[in-house]
Amino acid sequence: MDYYYDLHIHSCLSPCGDSDMTPYNLVNMAALMGFDIIALTDHNTAGNCRAAQKAGEAAGITVVAGMELCTAEEVHMVCLFPEADSAEAFSAFVKTTLPPVKNKPHIFGNQYYMDEQDAILGEEEILLLTASSLTVSELPARVAEYGGFCYPAHIDRDSYSILSNLGMIDPSFGFRAVEIFDPQKTESLKVQHPILQQMKIFHSSDAHYLDKMQEPAHKITLPENTPQALLTYLQSL
Amino acid sequence: MTVQTLMDALKLTVLTEGDLSAEVTGCYCGDLLSWVMSRAEAGDVWLTVMGNINSVGVAVLADIACIVLTENAALDAEAKQRAIDNDVTILTTGDNTYVTAAKIYELLKE
Numbered sequence A: 001m002d003y004y005y006d007l008h009i010h011s012c013l014s015p016c017g018d019s020d021m022t023p024y025n026l027v028n029m030a031a032l033m034g035f036d037i038i039a040l041t042d043h044n045t046a047g048n049c050r051a052a053q054k055a056g057e058a059a060g061i062t063v064v065a066g067m068e069l070c071t072a073e074e075v076h077m078v079c080l081f082p083e084a085d086s087a088e089a090f091s092a093f094v095k096t097t098l099p100p101v102k103n104k105p106h107i108f109g110n111q112y113y114m115d116e117q118d119a120i121l122g123e124e125e126i127l128l129l130t131a132s133s134l135t136v137s138e139l140p141a142r143v144a145e146y147g148g149f150c151y152p153a154h155i156d157r158d159s160y161s162i163l164s165n166l167g168m169i170d171p172s173f174g175f176r177a178v179e180i181f182d183p184q185k186t187e188s189l190k191v192q193h194p195i196l197q198q199m200k201i202f203h204s205s206d207a208h209y210l211d212k213m214q215e216p217a218h219k220i221t222l223p224e225n226t227p228q229a230l231l232t233y234l235q236s237l
Numbered sequence B: 001m002t003v004q005t006l007m008d009a010l011k012l013t014v015l016t017e018g019d020l021s022a023e024v025t026g027c028y029c030g031d032l033l034s035w036v037m038s039r040a041e042a043g044d045v046w047l048t049v050m051g052n053i054n055s056v057g058v059a060v061l062a063d064i065a066c067i068v069l070t071e072n073a074a075l076d077a078e079a080k081q082r083a084i085d086n087d088v089t090i091l092t093t094g095d096n097t098y099v100t101a102a103k104i105y106e107l108l109k110e
Helices: A021-034 A047-059 A084-095 A140-145 A162-164 A183-193 A193-199 A225-234 B003-010 B031-037 B053-062 B077-085 B097-109
Strands: A001-008 A036-044 A062-070 A076-081 A111-116 A118-125 A147-154 A177-178 A200-202 A217-219 B013-016 B025-028 B044-048 B067-071 B089-092
Touching: A001 A021, A001 A062, A001 A076, A021 A036, A021 A047, A021 B025, A036 A047, A036 A076, A036 A084, A047 A062, A047 A084, A062 A084, A062 A225, A076 A084, A076 A140, A076 A225, A084 A140, A140 A147, A183 A193, B003 B013, B003 B089, B003 B097, B013 B077, B025 B097, B031 B053, B044 B053, B053 B067, B053 B077
Parallel strands: A001 A036, A036 A062, A147 A177, A177 A200, B025 B044, B044 B067, B067 B089
Antiparallel strands: A001 A217, A062 A076, A076 A147, A111 A118, B013 B089
């Protein structure tokens, strides 16, 4: 079956995520818009994924537990996991790799943990908008230890992307998928970086605000609409 | 040396104006924001090509004297507004980071 996806969405746990991006709101907005499968990918944390999955069960939409990890080179990577448990375990590990810089909510924004009914459970004190000490080259194996899969985020962006910060996608990294934010840039990027011709290309919204979520336009073919099926597919690439 | 003195000496262009009387006590060069965040010191001039919204956050967090965008690196509109809201001075120069840092080194020696 083909499923409409958006595998890169932020919640209010990301400091730059709007306070309206509660797990309940973003999941129900995605369901209303007609998505079949979405991933919650907050900066360097999977702390709101369980709540989003519970909201997803109620709304009838598959929610993949994920994270947008910022590597030591400040390259953003989409990391996806088969279930909330493994995402949370990875998230706990990532926290030990972040600098102990405290968030200043008036500058960066609040970092709220929420349940599936929008109740605030707490606030993350460590600033999530920093870089992990994990490098691009070691990340795929680290994520795989937790049953997950990762690929470079928004490679067409001028900042926090593998192309902006490292200049190229070295084949030794072994990436089999990438995210390109603007679908119109896909063909020219494939010409500039032929390595992309062999890769699965995803287009996701990277939405930090409800009104920045994009209409369903991109589909993925999976045997069934579950996070496990998505991960099995990604690992087969 | 104040930010104003630095601006005049290096003929820097003002993009956003915070406290121009702030004292400049050192200089830090770097484009990896997390690196800068944990290493730049209060009173530093920060030389970078990163003109995005997070640069302003780093400047506030590290309490630096001002940002200098070298090689006329672009400051995006969102970052500019954030700098204005937080009284962060952002200056720009056509010189690269090496040349700018060398000039600042001489000024700070005086």
